[in-house]
Amino acid sequence: MQIIETGNVAAALGVKLARAQVIAAYPITPQTPLTEKLSEFIESGEMQAEYIPVESEHSALAICIAAASAGARSFTATSSNGLLYMHEQIQWAAGARLPLVMCVANRGVGAPWTIWNDHQDSISQRDTGWIQIYANDHQQIIDSVLKAFCLAEEIMIPVMVCYDGYILSHTHMPFDVPDSEIADAFLPPYRPPYALDPADPANLNTVTMPDGRPDVRGDISPGYMEIRHLLQHDMVEAIPALKRVEERFRSMFGRGHDPYVEPYRCDDADYIAVSLGSLSYQLHDVADALRAEGVRAGVLSVHLYRPFPDRIIAEALNRCSGVIVFEKALSYGYQGPLCSDIKSALYRYAQGKPFVTNYILGLGGREITTQDLYEALKVSCSPDGGAGEETRWIGLKIPAGGTQT
Amino acid sequence: MKTTILDLPEEELIEPGNRACAGCALGIAYRAGLKALGRDTLLVVPPSCLTVLQGLYPIAATKLPSLNVTFASTASAATGLLAALKVTGRTGVNVAAWAGDGGTSDIGLQALSAACERGDNFVFVCYDNEGYMNTGVQRSGTTPQWAITANTPLKGKMQPNKNVPAIMAAHGIDYVAATSAAYPLDLYDKIKKALTYGGVKYIHIHIPCPPGWGFEPRYAVKLGKLAVETGLYELYEIEKSQLRHTGASLKLMEKRRLLPVENYLRAQSRFKTISDAEMEKIQDQITRKWEGYFKSSEEAQGGE
Known part of the structure; x- marks a missing residue:
């Protein structure tokens, strides 16, 4: 409906x-x-x-x-x-x-x-x-x-x-x-692998030592680190698991979307803007405008941020010459976290090694105008678009220590 | 009805040989308390001495299902268990939380207060050893004045302790009780009675702590009894807003003779810096408080 x-x-x-x-x-x-x-x-x-x-x-x-x-x-x-x-x-x-x-x-x-x-x-x-x-x-x-x-x-x-x-x-x-x-x-009713029950008592989340200890039968149980490693292992397994969920969803409801990334005009793109959330769709308009000017721009929206589908993202960005990451978040003292993650993925998987540059914008609801996005992307969509400061801010009215311009 | 030791259920829900310190009174309280709660119980335990007592993964000392939760979330976790029991159609299962004094009177108070206000149906036990004991004896909201702790190391704590049962009673819940590990049958009867009421039921248990208070492990019960017999700690219940003393505290009302509080304070090294004047002040407070009780008891009898 x-x-x-x-x-x-x-x-x-x-x-x-x-x-x-x-x-x-x-x-x-x-x-x-x-x-x-x-x-x-x-x-x-x-x-x-x-x-x-x-x-x-x-x-x-x-x-x-x-x-x-x-x-x-x-x-x-x-x-x-x-x-x-x-x-x-x-x-x-x-x-x-x-x-x-x-x-x-x-x-x-x-x-x-x-x-x-x-x-x-x-x-x-x-x-x-x-x-x-x-x-x-x-x-x-x-x-x-x-x-x-x-x-x-x-x-x-x-x-x-x-x-x-x-x-x-x-x-x-x-x-x-x-x-x-x-x-x-x-989504059938939830069937937990274990639920607290007086008929089958267990002490959950109890103190766990660095090394595993024997249980009453003498079998060595996992230590804290094994338990945490299993979480990491299963997190990575969530990437293919999500695809299976998506395929089932598509077969039952007749619609769906790529669970990892949503590419827009990326196939032949020289420059790809990357972002999370609704900002991606605003970037579509900017890519269209740049395409009209002959700049082959595309947009990659990241849907799954953790676990980070690094290979999939690197493959999507592999063939372009520049990646421009737009972020509404910051790891203070460094740069946008998505930018760092993308660089890390490219370092591992990309052959061409496109440049990566980073824009911080929209913090605390600062309006993001399509014009601002257009100007930023136009500057960055060029062979030397990766030159200069790696992380720049869009929409700042007063630079640090400066006065309103 | 008063339970005698012969009437206690024989089934043990806590195994011997657990990880509590030698002479820990929590073992006595937990043993009797779990007997009262019975086998059909889900437990919630925040970080505390009880976490240690219950054992290290993968071995547990408790035969009841037990959920270890974060420090501030004990009461909310109990609410979550109740909700799950309800939506999965399981009835006849009790939910009980066992938190230490810090987990109750300090970091856990907000969630506990909210559960009282919502009227969630579980027993909340605060076992009060008067400090953060398993982390090395730090002061808590219930540490008594003048007690030396790791962070009141020279002069002792400057402030008097919080009256947690009174705070709980102010929520208007049906049943609040104060009991002691030195009187396990009093404790047992109170938890049994608590289970007959709806909403949050609050049980405060005084737990003498040999390493934290500075006395020999063999004296835990003796110390617990001295706290009551000196009138410093009281056994009572507040049932539908009516306060009445029970057990050994009720006997004090009848005998009208309190042991000197010095007997209790001098038996613990944590009070080693208390001056005579300070001790006298504590004695005066206790004496005045109990004279008030005697007087109102006479008035009540005279009015009959």
Whole structure:
């Protein structure tokens, strides 16, 4: 069924279709309408789930962690400082190998306070052991939520579905709501490999020594490092697993998208702009404009950020001569994290070694005009586009230490 | 009804030979407490001495399913277990959280308060050994005034301890109790009674700690009893807002004779720097408090 709704409603409908059983959330802008919508579904009886209003994001994820440990399909959502407040629990959920799904309506972080969009919140959770999927539009949001549960439960790793706060969370867009019967077939009820149960007691997440210790039968169990290595191993396995999920989704719903990257006019491109989230579609217009001027520009949108599909990304960028990474996040003191990741992938896999340059933009909701993108890309789409400073800022009105120009 | 040692269930839910320190009173409390909770129980444990007692992966000392969680999230995790039991249609399973005093009165208080406000149905046990003991004896919100800890090393703690049961009672929950590892039957009866109520039930257990308090391991029970017999620590329950003393504290009400608090304080090296004047002040506070109890008890009897 085709409807016109906000990104938050798309996410809520995805959670409803996934039949999440336990939902715990703390209201935080801009994800608030998502959890309000879920409360509405549950109170009206449209959805069977336990909704637990909590006093903090830390508790929201605590509830999901415990509920999943006892066998319930669990969901939460947050953004910005709420996500940062969860950080300890985010690490815990991944270490405990719980198939949680969380939506993040991306937003900048304080201080100073900002409520507007950028990607610093979820990017700062990059190394926690969660899968991170970035959706570019409402259709991708609702579909990704369903796929996220499927993937998480197959490999027992939690998944974050990220989408731009306000730009996607609060805007209306048409999208198709998957048929609920097909959704049920796509995502059957959660069957946990283990659920806390008095009939089969276990002590979960207990203190684990650097080296494995013998159990009561004398068999050596894994130490902390083996357990963590398994997480890394399975994270990498999530790359092919996501493809299988995507293929199943496509065969059942008759639509889908490349789960890793979304290339636009990349086949013959000399220069490729790379970004996460809705910014990619704005870059499409800029690439078109440059193409009209005879510059062979393309755009690569990265959907799967962790695990990082490095070979796939390097192959997509391999044949061009310049890569321009546009980012709404920063590793302070260095550069945009996606830029570093892309350079690392190219170093490993690319033969031609295109130059890589980096633009930081849109922090704390600073407007990104298509004109700004056009001017930046026009400068960079040239054989010496990689010269000069590697990381530049777009849209700055007052340079550091300077005055307004 | 009072349980006697002959009535206690024989089944042990905690194995002997666990990793607790020699003379740790937590072992006594946990043993009796798990008997009261019964086999159909899911446990939540934040980092604490109990994490150590329960053992290192892959061996566990507890026969009940137990979820280790982050420090601040004990009560919320208990809520999560309840939610999962509900949505998966499992009934007749108790949920109980066992946190230390720091995990309850400091870092865990926010989540616990929220669970009380929501009325989530679980037993929350705070085993109070009056400090962060397994990390090397640091001060917590329940460390008593003048106690020497790793971060109050010379003069002792300057501030009095929080009254956590009173904070919990202020939430208007149906059952709050204070008990002690030195009186395992009192503890057992209180947890049993707690299970008859809905919402969060709060059980505070005084746990003498040989290395943290500075006494010989063989004196844990003696210290626990002295705390009660001097009137410093009280055994009581607040059932639907009605406070009443129980067990040895109830006996004090009848006998009207408290042992000098000096007997308790001087038996522990953590109070070695306390001055006579400070000790007298503590004695005065206890004496005044109990005279108040005696008086209101007389008034109550006179009114009958």
